[in-house]
Amino acid sequence: MSSLLHRWIYVWMVCCSVVLAGLPSLARASDESLHVVFVGNSYTYTNDLPMLFRALVHSQTPERDVETEAFVMPGGFLNERWREGVVQHYLKSNQVDVLVLQEAGGWLRCAEHRALRSTFACTDSLRTHKRYAEFAAKRGGRTVILGTWGADVREQASISRVTRRLSKAIDALPADVGEAIIALRRLDPDATLFVDRILHPTPDVSMLAAIMLYARIDGWLPEARAVALSQPLISVTALPDARLPLSMQYSTLPRAEFAGFSAERMAMLRQAANTALTAHEP
Numbered sequence: 633m634s635s636l637l638h639r640w641i642y643v644w645m646v647c648c649s650v651v652l653a654g655l656p657s658l659a660r661a662s663d664e665s666l667h668v669v670f671v672g673n674s675y676t677y678t679n680d681l682p683m684l685f686r687a688l689v690h691s692q693t694p695e696r697d698v699e700t701e702a703f704v705m706p707g708g709f710l711n712e713r714w715r716e717g718v719v720q721h722y723l724k725s726n727q728v729d730v731l732v733l734q735e736a737g738g739w740l741r742c743a744e745h746r747a748l749r750s751t752f753a754c755t756d757s758l759r760t761h762k763r764y765a766e767f768a769a770k771r772g773g774r775t776v777i778l779g780t781w782g783a784d785v786r787e788q789a790s791i792s793r794v795t796r797r798l799s800k801a802i803d804a805l806p807a808d809v810g811e812a813i814i815a816l817r818r819l820d821p822d823a824t825l826f827v828d829r830i831l832h833p834t835p836d837v838s839m840l841a842a843i844m845l846y847a848r849i850d851g852w853l854p855e856a857r858a859v860a861l862s863q864p865l866i867s868v869t870a871l872p873d874a875r876l877p878l879s880m881q882y883s884t885l886p887r888a889e890f891a892g893f894s895a896e897r898m899a900m901l902r903q904a905a906n907t908a909l910t911a912h913e914p
Contacts (some may be wrong), residue, residue, distance in 0.1 A: 658730065658774050658805065658849045663696055666849070667727060670702040670878075671713050671764070672734030675780055677704040677878060678827075679838035679890075680866040684859075688842045691859045701726075702878035706871060709736045711760040718875050719764075723771055730849055731768040733761055733804075734778040737831060740798065741782070741790040758798060765802040774805070776848050778841060781810035781831060788814060796912065807844040808908055813837060815907035819900055832868045835890055836901065843905040853906055856899035860892045 668685065670676050682700035689698045703719050710733060713719050723731070735757060742754035749755075765775040779795035782788035788810045799806040813825055816836070824834050833841070839859070847853050864887035872881050893901075 658851065663693055665697040665699075666729050667699045668701075668730045668732060668845075668849070669719070669722065669726075669728050670700065670704065670732045670734065670778075671710060671719055672702070672704050672732070672778065673708040673736060674704070674706050674830075674832060674868065674870075675737055676702060676732075676734050676778070677866050677870060677872055678832050678868045679835050680863075681838050681841055682878065683861070683863065683865075684835075684839055685842040685845055687859050687861055688839070688846055688854060691857045692846075692854050703874045704872055704878055705874035707736065708874055709739070709757065710734075710764070711756050713874055714760050714763060716875060720767060722877070723768060723773070728768065728771065728773045731764060731773055731775045732778050732807075732845065733764055733775060734780065735761070737780045738782050738787065738791055740780075740794040741787065743794045743798075744790045761798055761804070762802045765804050769803070775802070776805045776807050776845060778845070779806055779808040779810050781813050781837075783831065785814065805848045807841070807848050809837070809841045809844055811911055812840050812844055812904050812908035816840060816901065816904035819904055827868055835865060835893075836897070838865075839893055839898075840901050840904060843901055844908065847905060847909055853902055853909075854898075856895050856902050858893060858895045859898060861890060864888055865890045 666689070668682070670682050682702045686698045686700055689696055701722065703713055739757060742748040742751070743758060761777065768775050777795055777799050779792060782791050792808050792811050795806045795808055816823060817825065823836060825837050826832060827834055843854060867886040867888050870885040872878055872885060
C-alpha cells in the first residue's frame with residue numbers, strides 16, 4: 633500500500649473520530665435555527681451558560697439563528713421547577729428544540745447512595761427528569777441532561793454513572809461536564825476550575841459545558857475558534873427568580889467583565905470535551 637494511501641486513511645480516521653466524538657447526539661444541521669431552554673440553578677446561571685452557548689454557536693456559524701431561555705435560581709431542584717409549572721407553560725407556548733436539565737449539584741448520585749436512593753427526594757428527582765423529557769418529546773423537543781461535577785474522582789464517577797443510566801432510561805442525551813473537568817485538570821493542572829467550595833464554575837468550566845452541549849446537539853465538536861462575548865458574565869452572587877425567564881431579569885443581575893476565550897484556550901477545552909465524549913464509546 634502506498635504511503636499516500638496510508639496518509640489518506642489516517643486523515644479519514646481522524647476526521648471520523650471528531651464526528652463520532654459527539655455521538656449519540658441530536659445531529660442537527662449546523663445552519664438550522666435552534667431554541668434551547670435551560671432548567672437548573674447557580675451552576676447554570678453563574679457565567680451565564682445560555683449566553684456562552686449562543687456565543688459558541690455564533691463563533692461557528694455567525695448567521696445561525698440561536699435563541700436560549702433559562703429558568704434558574706440559587707440551590708434550585710428540578711422538582712421545584714416542575715411543581716411551579718412555569719417551564720411547562722413556556723414549552724407549550726414556544727417551539728423549543730432542546731431542553732437542558734441541570735439537577736442540583738451532585739444530587740443525582742443519590743441513586744447510588746444506600747441511605748438515599750429509596751427516599752422520596754431521590755426517586756422524585758429521577759421521576760421529574762422523566763416527566764420533563766416526556767413533556768418535551770410530545771412537543772417535538774429533545775432533552776439533554778447536563779451532568780454536574782463532584783468534589784473528588786470517586787464522587788464524580790458516581791454522578792457520571794447515574795447521568796448516563798438516567799439519560800438512557802428516559803431517552804435523553806448525557807452532557808457529562810464532570811468527566812470533561814477531570815480531563816481538563818489533567819491537560820492543565822494549573823487551571824482554576826471553581827470559584828468557591830460550593831464548586832461554582834469558573835468561565836473555563838462554563839464554556840466547557842457549552843462545548844459539551846454543542847457536541848450533543850449538533851453531533852460534532854466545535855472548531856477551536858476564538859469566542860467573543862457581547863456582554864459581561866452573570867456573577868455567582870446573582871439571585872434570579874426561576875418563576876421568571878432569565879432574559880427578563882438581566883438588567884437586575886450583578887455581572888463581571890470577561891475578555892472572552894482565545895482560540896488556544898478553546899483548543900484545550902475542546903480536547904478535554906473530546907476525552908469525556910469518547911470515554912464510554914463502545
